[in-house]
Amino acid sequence: MRLFLTLFLLAFAQLFFNMAHASPHTLINANQHKADRNSAREDERRKRRPVKASPTKKAKEQPVKKAKQPTKAAHLTPAQDHKLTKKAATKQPALKGKKVNARISRTASKKKAPKKHYGRQRAESSLAKVGKVDPSAPLKLSNAHRIRYQKARETAVSKLMGQLGKPYLWGGSSPKTGFDCSGLVWYAYKDLVKFKIPRTANEMYHLRDAAPIKRDRLEKGDLVFFRINGRGSADHVGVYLGENKFIQSPRTGKDIQVSALSDDYWQEHYVGARRVMTPKTIR
Numbered sequence: 001m002r003l004f005l006t007l008f009l010l011a012f013a014q015l016f017f018n019m020a021h022a023s024p025h026t027l028i029n030a031n032q033h034k035a036d037r038n039s040a041r042e043d044e045r046r047k048r049r050p051v052k053a054s055p056t057k058k059a060k061e062q063p064v065k066k067a068k069q070p071t072k073a074a075h076l077t078p079a080q081d082h083k084l085t086k087k088a089a090t091k092q093p094a095l096k097g098k099k100v101n102a103r104i105s106r107t108a109s110k111k112k113a114p115k116k117h118y119g120r121q122r123a124e125s126s127l128a129k130v131g132k133v134d135p136s137a138p139l140k141l142s143n144a145h146r147i148r149y150q151k152a153r154e155t156a157v158s159k160l161m162g163q164l165g166k167p168y169l170w171g172g173s174s175p176k177t178g179f180d181c182s183g184l185v186w187y188a189y190k191d192l193v194k195f196k197i198p199r200t201a202n203e204m205y206h207l208r209d210a211a212p213i214k215r216d217r218l219e220k221g222d223l224v225f226f227r228i229n230g231r232g233s234a235d236h237v238g239v240y241l242g243e244n245k246f247i248q249s250p251r252t253g254k255d256i257q258v259s260a261l262s263d264d265y266w267q268e269h270y271v272g273a274r275r276v277m278t279p280k281t282i283r
Helices: 002-048 055-074 078-112 120-130 143-161 181-189 201-205 264-269
Strands: 211-213 223-226 236-242 245-248 257-260 270-275
Touching (some): 143 181, 181 201, 181 236, 181 245, 201 223, 264 270
Antiparallel strands (some): 211 270, 223 236, 223 270, 236 245, 245 257
């Protein structure tokens, strides 16, 4: 019985001793594990933080780079320095020559490029390229075309001359009532040309089918325009008869008459001329 009790006490003491011995190790291990975990987190945070360069480093690097440049030139011998200056002198005229050549090529390309034309100038240039006759130039026709053209022109002039002495009527376009300036021209040409003749002097002046004519190239049947009252580009029109004369219906109170284009009044108000009848426009 005593032996049994002693064994039981020994076993209980051994168990108690083992428990007391194991408990501080577990606390130490737990604390050490927490410390290791916290240190690992701090290391990760340090790695994630962006590294900002301090301004002192930049300020130090700049003067170092600038200081390096003169040190290279300072170590050069007189012979090497002479070679460098010689190379720089040879490079500069070469660059200038390239710039001059580029400028010359640009100016040459500008000179070679054809000029653009607009409006009537474009039509005249296209006629010159194709080889067609300029309507403002003196007419060069075959005998058949010349006879047909002259006949149509004489018909228009005879119709105009048949209205001499008839009164001026604003808006009139009939021999029975009378004519205004544009009505007289409309009456003379309406049945002789292929296109539609406008009704006002300003519209006739801007007519696309009529070519502008210089004063020294006027021929019988050309329209002459004047600006008297300052309305539009032209507000009065007549028909050239040759020998520096034209027929017109002047104004209210006046009859249809032949006037001299060389008079000071008509020279002062003259704005231009148009050729309505050509071998291609007559019917």
